[in-house]
Amino acid sequence: MPPYNRTEKISVLTTHAFIMPAVAIYSIFLPLKLATAWLYTGLPICFIGGxxxxIAYISIRDTPPDKPVTKGAYHISRHPLYVGQFLIYVGMGLACASWVILLSATAWIILWQIAISAEERDLVEHYGESYREYMNRTPRLIGIPKSSNNNP
Known part of the structure; x- marks a missing residue:
């Protein structure tokens, strides 16, 4: 776990201690909106997130510990686990037609931007130039990877 400054600690604590548990508890009591566009929109988004x-977990498993994970889902995002989790929350919010879950997902991703900065500082310190190069060619959350000489 990277060393967090005060703001980053508050961000992580807020996310893990309040937002995620509140969404989990709240979602237990929400019915799926069966046979609606909400369900048919939300479930595929949830599925894509999962x-x-x-794919991200498989990439982590298949990468030696002395190298940064850059293959698989990590080719399109430096933090595909966060993107996947966000998509699951958005999909849940849509499938249940819940603006509360959708707002929580938005708050969650905003707060995690703060924590991701600390994580990336730690990764640069641990992996050095190879992680810096990876940062230069791969979007933080999602996007089109930039091409490089060794990555056609």
Whole structure:
């Protein structure tokens, strides 16, 4: 776990201690909006988020510990686990037609931007120039990777 400054600690604590548990508890009591556009929009987004997280975990598993993870889902995002989790929350919010979950997902991703900065400082310190190069060619959350000489 990277060393967090005060703002980053508050961000992580708020996310883990309040937002995520509140959404989990709240979602238990929400019915899915069956046979609606909400459900048919939300479930695929949830599914995509879950698949993205699965691919990210496989990439982590298959990468030696002395190298930064840059393959698989990490090719399109430096933090695909966060993106996948965000997509799951958005999908849940849509499937249940819940503005509370959608607002929570938005708050969650904003707060995690702060924590990601600390994580990336730690990764640069640990992996050095190879992680810096990875940062230069790969979007933080999602986007089109920039091409490089060794990454056609």
């Amino acid at each position: 698949i993205l997280m699965l």
